[in-house]
Amino acid sequence: MMAYGERINVKTRRELDRMREAARHVAEILLEMREMAKPGVTTGEINTAAERSIDRRGVGSSFKGYGPHGMPAFPAVVCISLNEEIVHGIPGPRELENGDILSLDFGVYVDGFHGDSAVTLPIGEIDDESRALLETTRASLYCGIEQMLSGNRVSDIGHAVQKRAESAGYSVVRQFVGHGIGRSLHEPPQIPNFGPPGKGARMRPGMVFAIEPMVCVGDCEVEILDDDWTAVTADRSRSAHFEHTVLVTENGPEILTQMSGSH
Ligand code: MG
Numbered sequence: 001m002m003a004y005g006e007r008i009n010v011k012t013r014r015e016l017d018r019m020r021e022a023a024r025h026v027a028e029i030l031l032e033m034r035e036m037a038k039p040g041v042t043t044g045e046i047n048t049a050a051e052r053s054i055d056r057r058g059v060g061s062s063f064k065g066y067g068p069h070g071m072p073a074f075p076a077v078v079c080i081s082l083n084e085e086i087v088h089g090i091p092g093p094r095e096l097e098n099g100d101i102l103s104l105d106f107g108v109y110v111d112g113f114h115g116d117s118a119v120t121l122p123i124g125e126i127d128d129e130s131r132a133l134l135e136t137t138r139a140s141l142y143c144g145i146e147q148m149l150s151g152n153r154v155s156d157i158g159h160a161v162q163k164r165a166e167s168a169g170y171s172v173v174r175q176f177v178g179h180g181i182g183r184s185l186h187e188p189p190q191i192p193n194f195g196p197p198g199k200g201a202r203m204r205p206g207m208v209f210a211i212e213p214m215v216c217v218g219d220c221e222v223e224i225l226d227d228d229w230t231a232v233t234a235d236r237s238r239s240a241h242f243e244h245t246v247l248v249t250e251n252g253p254e255i256l257t258q259m260s261g262s263h
């Protein structure tokens with residue numbers, strides 16, 4: 001778990017313009033990757049395409065080279081995690097297979113401001129259990145986003161996520177959390193996907209958070225593989241991850257990383 005300071009940034013209109021721009025590129029490139037995600041394609045090919053799109057657009061990768069706390073720098077522009085992998089999978093020669101579930105977690109920055117979003121996709125025909133996992137994880141993200149109202153408390157988000165996921169019989173990962181986002185990819189506050197409501201800072205217009213539930217079919221215990229990055233479920237049950245970058249406004253939450261056709 002990362003240690004964050006306490007202060008939650010409130011963005012200016014000018015800063016929000018840059019964040020909207022970053023978030024739009026994130027959503028568009030995620031849609032491009034989604035188009036490619038078919039049996040036989042390697043995760044490395046998806047990463048290469050995303051990197052080319054980043055270069056073409058003249059934006060920066062939030063993930064490539066990222067290495068907090070002495071960890072090895074992340075070598076790719078997108079985290080690609082399959083099946084029992086929860087998050088932080090490294091793209092490579094592995095080919096997508098019919099029945100896989102594929103998580104893409106992606107971020108870029110524009111003029112120093114970041115956007116961050118993730119989606120889990122079915123590859124070909126997936127089993128009913130996996131389909132229900134994807135639906136529940138996406139629904140739990142939206143339950144969390146609905147709590148992003150001015151005056152609500154930060155922990156109202158995670159409480160709503162947990163309630164939705166657990167009522168469907170799934171577990172939520174404790175080890176990784178949502179986060180504030182702006183000039184840094186990870187800013188205060190930390191936003192766990194569990195816990196009681198009514199705790200933490202009050203949300204205010206201009207705050208921007210990345211909400212990102214990770215939900216498991218089995219137990220939520222996490223193991224890290226030898227590459228120091230890939231997080232898998234200890235029981236090797238399947239896991240899904242959905243994320244949006246969301247702004248608190250006077251009129252409710254505004255999902256910055258959403259566009260027509262995205263999750
Ligand atoms: Mg992310």
Ligand code: MG
Pocket residue numbers: 116117178179210212243
């Ligand atoms: Mg994130």
